[in-house]
Amino acid sequence: MSAESLERRTRSYLSNNVPQIQDHGGYFEIEDVDEESGEVTVAIGGACSGCGIAPMTMRAIRKRLPDEVDEISKVTIRQAGGPRAAVMPSKTREMEEMEEYEDYSPPF
Template identity: 50%
Template sequence: MSSQASEKSLEERLDLFMRRNFPQIEMHGGDAGIEAIDKETGEVWISLTGACSGCGISPMTIQALKSRMVAEFEEIDAVHASTGGFYDDDSGAGLEPDVSDAPF
């Protein structure tokens, strides 16, 4: 890892990752953001909003975000994603968010 990468916080590196890897989200009228990070458990909560809510390909976008984040960041073990207020489990089915233990 370069010294520049180690100087940036995990939050900054995740934000850069989102902007670098998923510009099409913004180009299609959506937005993606980091809601919370639990460094102890290695979990990240992200949200896709705007045109992503109700978009037919948002489950594929969520799966891509999950797999790429876990692969690229050794600190990340699990990614929870939401679109329009619903969190998706690993099957991609919409679930009511359980954020009782989320650090936000």
């Protein structure tokens, strides 16, 4: 499988199974696909920053994407940079560490 195909399958999964990102004013971009190792890096930004469910969305993507796209072994999620950068990345990182989010599973 080519890296382009793996990227296309990753993008398709996120677009079709996590529409809340775009529906709520956020966005995602696939920053890197390592075909050999199966590692994928996804950046999220826009309205995702500081959103109360962003940490749960990020955790769900990290967990579910490898289950849905067989060739993926690891998913790294990071805050997007540039003009569409997340507004409050430190708050989102803090929220990811909160125990309240440990067992929550978003409905996607």
